[in-house]
Amino acid sequence: MTDMTTASPAAVARNAGSLLEHGDRTRNRHASERRFRILGLIAVGFGILALVGLLTSILVNGVSSFRQTYVTLDVQLDEAKLDKTGNRNTEELRKVTTFVYAPLIEKALAQFIEERGIAVEGLTKKDVSGIISKEAPASLRSVVLADPSKIGGTVSFDVLTDGRIDGYYKGRVTMASAELDRNVSPAQLKLADALKDAGALNTRFNWDFLTAPDASDTRPEAAGLGVAILGSAYMMLIVLALSLPIGVAASIYLEEFAPSNRITDTIEVNIANLAAVPSIVFGILGLAVFINYAGLPQSAPVVGGLVLMLMTLPTIIIATRAALKAVPPSIREAALGIGASKMQTIFHHVLPLAAPGILTGTIIGLAQALGETAPLLLIGMVAFVREYPSAPPEGFFDPASALPVQVYNWTQRGDPAFVERASGAIIVLLIFLVIMNGLAILLRRRFERRW
Amino acid sequence: MDMYANNTVAGKIGERAMAEKSNAVKMRGENVNVFYGEKQALFDVNLDILENQVTAMIGPSGCGKSTFLRCLNRMNDTIDVCRVTGKITLDDENIYDPGVDVVELRARVGMVFQKPNPFPKSIRENIAYGPRIHGLTRSKTDLEEIVVTSLQKAGLFEEVKDRLDAPGTGLSGGQQQRLCIARAIAVQPSVILMDEPCSALDPIATAKVEELIDELRENYTIAIVTHSMQQAARVSQRTAMFHLGNLVEIDQTDKIFTNPEDKRTQDYITGRYG
Numbered sequence: 001m002t003d004m005t006t007a008s009p010a011a012v013a014r015n016a017g018s019l020l021e022h023g024d025r026t027r028n029r030h031a032s033e034r035r036f037r038i039l040g041l042i043a044v045g046f047g048i049l050a051l052v053g054l055l056t057s058i059l060v061n062g063v064s065s066f067r068q069t070y071v072t073l074d075v076q077l078d079e080a081k082l083d084k085t086g087n088r089n090t091e092e093l094r095k096v097t098t099f100v101y102a103p104l105i106e107k108a109l110a111q112f113i114e115e116r117g118i119a120v121e122g123l124t125k126k127d128v129s130g131i132i133s134k135e136a137p138a139s140l141r142s143v144v145l146a147d148p149s150k151i152g153g154t155v156s157f158d159v160l161t162d163g164r165i166d167g168y169y170k171g172r173v174t175m176a177s178a179e180l181d182r183n184v185s186p187a188q189l190k191l192a193d194a195l196k197d198a199g200a201l202n203t204r205f206n207w208d209f210l211t212a213p214d215a216s217d218t219r220p221e222a223a224g225l226g227v228a229i230l231g232s233a234y235m236m237l238i239v240l241a242l243s244l245p246i247g248v249a250a251s252i253y254l255e256e257f258a259p260s261n262r263i264t265d266t267i268e269v270n271i272a273n274l275a276a277v278p279s280i281v282f283g284i285l286g287l288a289v290f291i292n293y294a295g296l297p298q299s300a301p302v303v304g305g306l307v308l309m310l311m312t313l314p315t316i317i318i319a320t321r322a323a324l325k326a327v328p329p330s331i332r333e334a335a336l337g338i339g340a341s342k343m344q345t346i347f348h349h350v351l352p353l354a355a356p357g358i359l360t361g362t363i364i365g366l367a368q369a370l371g372e373t374a375p376l377l378l379i380g381m382v383a384f385v386r387e388y389p390s391a392p393p394e395g396f397f398d399p400a401s402a403l404p405v406q407v408y409n410w411t412q413r414g415d416p417a418f419v420e421r422a423s424g425a426i427i428v429l430l431i432f433l434v435i436m437n438g439l440a441i442l443l444r445r446r447f448e449r450r451w
Numbered sequence: 452m453d454m455y456a457n458n459t460v461a462g463k464i465g466e467r468a469m470a471e472k473s474n475a476v477k478m479r480g481e482n483v484n485v486f487y488g489e490k491q492a493l494f495d496v497n498l499d500i501l502e503n504q505v506t507a508m509i510g511p512s513g514c515g516k517s518t519f520l521r522c523l524n525r526m527n528d529t530i531d532v533c534r535v536t537g538k539i540t541l542d543d544e545n546i547y548d549p550g551v552d553v554v555e556l557r558a559r560v561g562m563v564f565q566k567p568n569p570f571p572k573s574i575r576e577n578i579a580y581g582p583r584i585h586g587l588t589r590s591k592t593d594l595e596e597i598v599v600t601s602l603q604k605a606g607l608f609e610e611v612k613d614r615l616d617a618p619g620t621g622l623s624g625g626q627q628q629r630l631c632i633a634r635a636i637a638v639q640p641s642v643i644l645m646d647e648p649c650s651a652l653d654p655i656a657t658a659k660v661e662e663l664i665d666e667l668r669e670n671y672t673i674a675i676v677t678h679s680m681q682q683a684a685r686v687s688q689r690t691a692m693f694h695l696g697n698l699v700e701i702d703q704t705d706k707i708f709t710n711p712e713d714k715r716t717q718d719y720i721t722g723r724y725g
């Protein structure tokens with residue numbers, strides 16, 4: 001009480017001056033605030049710049065993989081070659097290999113060139129057939145096998161062109177580079193231009209990139225993400241189906257039921273540690289336990305899914321526990337106070353309120369799992385797979401690839417066309433990730449409640 | 452069996468005589484000690500709560516009023532470190548007996564909290580939830596009737612009858628608190644515990660809740676913790692004074708406020724204590 005009346009000299013000095021006059025301390029404070037703000041802006045700017053740079057380089061390299069160059073030709077499906085018996089027996093049709101189909105396409109192309117009177121200097125017969133992708137006969141074969149009644153007639157067929165021709169229209173191949181390239185000659189490029197002028201050759205949206213399986217080193221133009229997307233989808237299904245219930249159950253037990261003792265503490269610390277374990281370690285674990293010990297097949301989504309599930313589990317448990325903790329205790333008291341049992345309190349009141357947090361955590365965990373590469377390499381998901389896995393659940397045991405592994409795989413290949421494919425695959429992966437994160441935000445907005 | 456029945460009847464008569472009033476003992480604490488870990492929060496509390504009366508608990512902050520109240524429906528069970536010794540009876544049955552199911556107990560001894568805490572659901576759902584989990588109704592119409600009568604008893608029905616499907620969290624503070632009381636009533640308890648039910652409310656809402664408490668006394672036994680002397684004087688028939696974990700005294704409210712036995716009570720009600 002007495003202090004108030006006899007204020008210290010320092011306090012007097014403080015209260016004396018005008019509020020508009022700034023002392024040294026105030027000026028220093030302002031300067032340091034300004035410095036900090038500038039520093040923050042620089043940091044944010046640097047981050048944005050890095051992100052923009054990354055995205056542009058990926059887009060510049062990859063967007064073109066969504067477009068592909070085709071020659072539209074009328075191909076005669078010669079019955080004498082494709083179906084000698086003439087009974088359209090599927091079994092026998094299957095025995096006819098792509099070697100039989102190739103000449104049909106070549107003939108159609110030669111015919112077109114002749115009809116339109118296209119003449120290119122120095123063009124050999126091998127050059128002409130060289131502009132067609134080695135994949136084209138196989139595509140034609142599958143068209144015929146899908147509908148054998150077409151045999152004997154003429155079909156208008158979009159013939160995939162060779163990767164170099166495709167690259168010519170995407171700026172990857174030029175006349176000058178073609179001079180030096182063993183795989184393509186300037187004459188072929190001129191032929192392609194002539195075909196384009198004649199309206200037969202065009203570049204259009206490339207659905208096959210999303211649906212077709214991977215292709216061998218010599219056929220980058222045919223390589224697609226179909227198997228990888230399926231494989232990733234299967235793995236995500238497994239991860240979701242296992243880690244969500246296990247993670248939520250574990251969290252509820254730890255958060256609501258577990259007695260707080262040494263064992264619980266140890267478990268908690270270890271779950272937090274588990275989230276920080278390098279992913280490749282999970283790969284080694286998967287290799288040792290699921291493949292070598294349990295005898296599950298290599299390259300199978302089931303193994304990938306199990307490994308990724310182990311990785312996702314800590315993320316989900318941590319997110320779920322945080323969400324459960326965030327539910328105000330007053331809600332629990334309210335429920336317990338009117339005689340709800342512990343289980344009823346949790347399942348009727350706490351869990352619904354924690355759901356947005358749990359779902360967000362789950363989706364973020366899944367997104368992490370979707371982009372994970374290292375553990376999948378160890379369990380053989382990097383294998384070259386051209387067969388689509390069958391429908392689940394058997395399909396979980398079929399060999400498959402995965403999106404990030406496909407990216408890795410393509411960057412390892414020689415042909416520059418695969419760089420384009422890899423960037424395209426990254427774009428697809430990023431789109432999936434953006435969709436998943438968007439979904440997480442949406443769910444959070446949608447279910448967020450005041451209490 | 453007969454012997455036993457006789458004993459309890461005899462016992463009851465004895466208690467009634469002790470309580471000096473016609474009301475029976477609804478709940479009774481005998482030598483209640485409560486510990487939070489090593490720390491003892493209540494020391495040998497002996498306290499009767501009489502049927503169809505409002506028993507107020509007063510005392511300085513931290514003296515253990517809430518702690519005792521929460522012992523009465525074993526809400527303290529949810530606190531890991533909390534340990535209760537002694538005996539608390541509801542209709543002469545020890546509620547801390549290992550054979551007692553807390554869910555059943557809490558259905559009979561309802562609770563209203565300091566801060567209104569409606570579920571983030573509709574008004575109807577807030578009330579219907581309790582009866583539903585306790586299986587009090589067979590049909591939807593029965594349930595609807597419970598919702599309506601509970602709201603009526605809590606004096607809230609007229610205000611919300613047009614928006615039973617609106618969220619309970621959208622009501623005003625006072626309405627929310629009455630909703631919480633209605634929610635407690637809907638389970639058809641015999642005792643209602645209230646921990647500073649008006650501390651978050653303005654004077655008008657407080658008056659309404661106090662009025663309500665007075666009406667509820669007819670059908671329920673009520674124990675209320677309050678920091679307001681006036682409130683204790685207005686709503687309660689008996690008042691218990693706590694201090695540092697001890698029950699200082701318990702008596703008729705008018706006696707406590709006019710002629711307390713203990714100096715500490717005297718000091719507290721005249722405002723000489725924090």
Ligand SMILES: Nc1ncnc2c1ncn2[C@@H]1O[C@H](COP(=O)(O)OP(=O)(O)OP(=O)(O)O)[C@@H](O)[C@H]1O
Nearest residue numbers: 487492510511512513514515516517518519530532
């Ligand atoms: N969960 C808990 N853990 C540990 N100690 C607690 C806990 N709850 C209460 N206590 C202690 O028990 C004692 C009594 O607390 P209580 O909440 O019963 O007081 P109160 O009389 O209700 O006070 P107020 O009027 O401020 O609400 C206090 O010393 C408090 O610190």
Ligand SMILES: [Mg+2]
Nearest residue numbers: 516517518646
């Ligand atoms: Mg209290």
